[in-house]
Amino acid sequence: MTVTSPQQPAENFTLSYLSPAVDxxxxxxxxxGWGQTDREMAKTSLANSLFHVVLRQQDKLIAMGRVVGDGAMFFYIQDVxxxxxxxxxxxxxxxxENIEAYLQKSVKKGSTIGLLAAxxxxxxxxxxxxxDRSGEVLGLGMCKFI
Structure with a gap:
C-alpha cells in the first residue's frame, strides 16, 4: 500500500487524533441514519479503538473515522x-488519507485490514x-448484528 503524507483539512476545519466525546x-x-447507540457501549468502543481521526469546524464534530482491532494481525476501519x-x-x-497513513506505519506483512462499507x-x-470479496477465493464475508 502506497500512501503519501496525510492530507490536512482546509483552513476552516481542524484535525485531531483524539477520540470524540461519547455524546x-x-x-x-x-x-x-445509523440509529441510537447505547452510551456505555459507545464509551467502551471509543476507548478501545486503536486510532481516531476527527475533523471539527470550530468545536463541532463534523467528520471522523477510527481503526479498531488487535493492533497486530487485524485492523478494521470503522465509523468513517x-x-x-x-x-x-x-x-x-x-x-x-489519515487512516491510511496510520495503517502504513502500523501493519506488517501478513496483517489484514478490513471494513464494512455502507x-x-x-x-x-x-x-x-x-x-470487494467476490466469494471465489475467500468467501463473501459475513457479519452478525445484535
Missing part, C-alpha cells in the same frame, strides 16, 4: 462518518485499494 459520537451516528451538511467537500478523503459507498473505499 457527539452518538449524535453524528444518528445524523447519518461525515455530517450530511458537510458531505461532498472532500472530508471523507481527508479522514481516509451500502452505496463501496466505490469510495475502492479508491484506497480495498476490494
Amino acid at each position: 457527539e459520537f452518538i449524535r453524528l451516528r444518528e445524523k447519518i 462518518i461525515v455530517d450530511p451538511g458537510y458531505q461532498r467537500q472532500g472530508l471523507g478523503h481527508i479522514i481516509m 451500502k452505496g459507498k463501496e466505490a469510495f473505499y475502492r479508491r484506497y485499494g480495498y476490494q
Whole structure:
C-alpha cells in the first residue's frame, strides 16, 4: 500500500487524533441514519479503538473515522462518518488519507485490514485499494448484528 503524507483539512476545519466525546459520537451516528447507540457501549468502543481521526469546524464534530482491532494481525476501519451538511467537500478523503497513513506505519506483512462499507459507498473505499470479496477465493464475508 502506497500512501503519501496525510492530507490536512482546509483552513476552516481542524484535525485531531483524539477520540470524540461519547455524546457527539452518538449524535453524528444518528445524523447519518445509523440509529441510537447505547452510551456505555459507545464509551467502551471509543476507548478501545486503536486510532481516531476527527475533523471539527470550530468545536463541532463534523467528520471522523477510527481503526479498531488487535493492533497486530487485524485492523478494521470503522465509523468513517461525515455530517450530511458537510458531505461532498472532500472530508471523507481527508479522514481516509489519515487512516491510511496510520495503517502504513502500523501493519506488517501478513496483517489484514478490513471494513464494512455502507451500502452505496463501496466505490469510495475502492479508491484506497480495498476490494470487494467476490466469494471465489475467500468467501463473501459475513457479519452478525445484535
